[in-house]
Structure formats: structure tokens, C-alpha cells
Amino acid sequence: MTGSLQQFAGQARAYLFSQVGDCFTNTARGPGRCSVCTSPTGFEHVQLCGQCSRQRSEFGDDVADLVIPLTYVRGYMSPQHQSQHMVQRYKSPVQPSEWSAGLLQFMINAATAIHGPCIAAAVGWWDVMTFVPSERRPGxxxxxxxxxxxxxxxxxxxxxxxxxxxxxxxxFNRYPRRDIFALTPEFAAVVRGKHVLVVDDTWVSGGKAQSASLTLKAAGATRVTVLCVARWLSYKWDEHRPVIESKLPPYDAMICPVGPGACLASL
Structure with a gap:
């Protein structure tokens, strides 16, 4: 890491700690966590959650090659957790929060600045970028x-x-489909033979993000990486509840979201 990037990393770490450290925490990989979406699996020896296991079984290599959620949202708690409030308010069509939006944007910027080489080491640099479009606001x-x-x-x-x-x-019913997104012929030509980075805000079931991967790979993309700010955990799900209720450390931008042993930020 260059001196200027090291300086940025230190400043980003301190800023995000002060702004979102009381509501966000890093995702984790390893025993008991899904190797795709980082959600709790319920058992230490189980490497995939039920949703990702079914998706991979049905779609094989057409799903994303790498999924990178940065933080957990503690969803459906009572009272509502600040992490849920932030990711919902950033895109509220009625009263969007510029403060929340700015923080999520900075989290994406910091994560890709600090850990972009970690992504490249795992699956190669991305050549093309897109985002998961909204049904109601697709533009x-x-x-x-x-x-x-x-x-x-x-x-x-x-x-x-x-x-x-x-x-x-x-x-669409929260399960991947090959036919809910499309590319124009011009865009299809751009992604052919390329690695595409897909940006999203929240991973719930992964249905839309993986549908994007299915469309991109059908167009000839060789690799797809999904980068999303938040992995939504639900208090309604038994396997999620222990993580939601636990005292997790505050979000640290230096912790590698790609996985243990993957981080090149300290080099």
C-alpha cells in the first residue's frame, strides 16, 4: 500500500468508526458463516446458508464468483436498530437521508480503495461495473x-x-431468475469476456444480485463480483438471532471483507 493510500486508510478507519461504529459491524467469514453471503448458517461445519446452497445447486457457475457484503444490518428488531434505519433511509422515496447516503457511499469508496487489491487477488480486477437496478426506480x-x-x-x-x-x-419472489434483467446488445458486447463488478446496497436473499449475475454470464461475462454495503440479518430467523443479539465490535474499514488471509492492505 502506498503512503498516500495508507494515510487515507487511517483517516477512513477513524472517520467511519466515529460515524457508524455504534450501529455497523463487519461481516465475517469462517466456521458457522456462509462462504458466499457471510450470514450465519446455524452450524460451524455448514459452509453455505440454505438460500445460497439452493442457488448454487440450481445455477452452478452462473451465480456470482464472489460476494462481498461490508456490514450486517440487524433487521426486524424492536425497537428498530439504527443499522436498519440507515440503509432504509438512504433511499427513502419520501424523505431520503443525505447523511446516510453519504456514509454508505464513503463505505464503498473506502472498502474498494483499501481492499480493491484483495478482490483482484481473489478473482482478478474488474473490467466493467454495473448496479442492481430498482424495479420502481430503474434508472x-x-x-x-x-x-x-x-x-x-x-x-x-x-x-x-x-x-x-x-x-x-x-x-420476482426473492429467488434468482434468468429473465428479470436484460442488457442491450451494445452493453452485452461490453461485458463479453470480462469481469463485472455489480454494486448493490442490501443483500437479503441475494435473489436480485444473483439474477444480475445470471444475466451477465448469459451475455458472456467470465466473472461476476457482487459488492454490497449490507448483509441483512433477520431477527425472525433463529440462526440469525445469536449474531444479532451478540456484542460485535464496531465497523473497522481495515478488516478485509474478502476473507481471512486475503488482505493485502498491510503490505
Whole structure:
């Protein structure tokens, strides 16, 4: 890591600790956590959660090659947890929070600046970038677009494409489908033979993000990485509850979201 990037990493770490340390915590990989989405599996020897296991069994290599959630959201608690409030308010169509949006954008920027080489070491540098479009606000005015714009590109030239929701998205039920997104022929040509980074805000079931991967790989993308701010944990799910109730350390931008032993930030 260069001196200027080291300085940025230290400043980003301190800033995010002060701003989101009381509500966000890092995702974790290893025993008892899904190797795809980092959710608790309920058993230390189980490497995939039920959702990711079914998706991989059905779609094989067409699902994303790497999924990188940065933090956990503690969902459906009473009273509502601040992490849920923040990820929902950032994109509220009624009263969006610029403060929340700015923090999520900075989390994406810091994570890709500090740990971009870790992603590259695992699956290669990304050549193309896109985002998971919203059904209700599918265009460039959705706040997720700003998350994608804050990806740090390390001085590289990265093409940008847009996925378009199809009429079949009306039948989406949180499970991946090959037909809810589409690419124009021009965009399909851009992703062919390339590694595509897909940016999203929240991973709940992974259905939409993995649907994006199915569409991109059908168009010829060789690899797909999904980068999302938050992995939603549900207080309604028994296997999630112990993590939600535990006293986890505050979010640390230096902890590698790619996985243990993958971090190159200290080099």
C-alpha cells in the first residue's frame, strides 16, 4: 500500500468508526458463516446458508464468483436498530437521508480503495461495473447509482453498463431468475469476456444480485463480483438471532471483507 493510500486508510478507519461504529459491524467469514453471503448458517461445519446452497445447486457457475457484503444490518428488531434505519433511509422515496447516503457511499469508496487489491487477488480486477437496478426506480436517479459511482478504480479504465428490469420482474419472489434483467446488445458486447463488478446496497436473499449475475454470464461475462454495503440479518430467523443479539465490535474499514488471509492492505 502506498503512503498516500495508507494515510487515507487511517483517516477512513477513524472517520467511519466515529460515524457508524455504534450501529455497523463487519461481516465475517469462517466456521458457522456462509462462504458466499457471510450470514450465519446455524452450524460451524455448514459452509453455505440454505438460500445460497439452493442457488448454487440450481445455477452452478452462473451465480456470482464472489460476494462481498461490508456490514450486517440487524433487521426486524424492536425497537428498530439504527443499522436498519440507515440503509432504509438512504433511499427513502419520501424523505431520503443525505447523511446516510453519504456514509454508505464513503463505505464503498473506502472498502474498494483499501481492499480493491484483495478482490483482484481473489478473482482478478474488474473490467466493467454495473448496479442492481430498482424495479420502481430503474434508472440513474436511484441512490444505488451513487454507491457505484464511489467505487475506487485504482487508476484503471472501467467500462459501465446498465441492466434493465424486464416485465418479468413483477413475478420476482426473492429467488434468482434468468429473465428479470436484460442488457442491450451494445452493453452485452461490453461485458463479453470480462469481469463485472455489480454494486448493490442490501443483500437479503441475494435473489436480485444473483439474477444480475445470471444475466451477465448469459451475455458472456467470465466473472461476476457482487459488492454490497449490507448483509441483512433477520431477527425472525433463529440462526440469525445469536449474531444479532451478540456484542460485535464496531465497523473497522481495515478488516478485509474478502476473507481471512486475503488482505493485502498491510503490505
Amino acid at each position: 440513474k436517479d436511484h441512490p444505488v447509482v451513487e454507491l457505484a459511482r464511489h467505487v475506487f478504480e485504482h487508476g484503471r479504465s472501467v467500462d459501465r453498463v446498465m441492466l434493465a428490469p424486464t416485465e418479468n420482474i413483477a413475478h
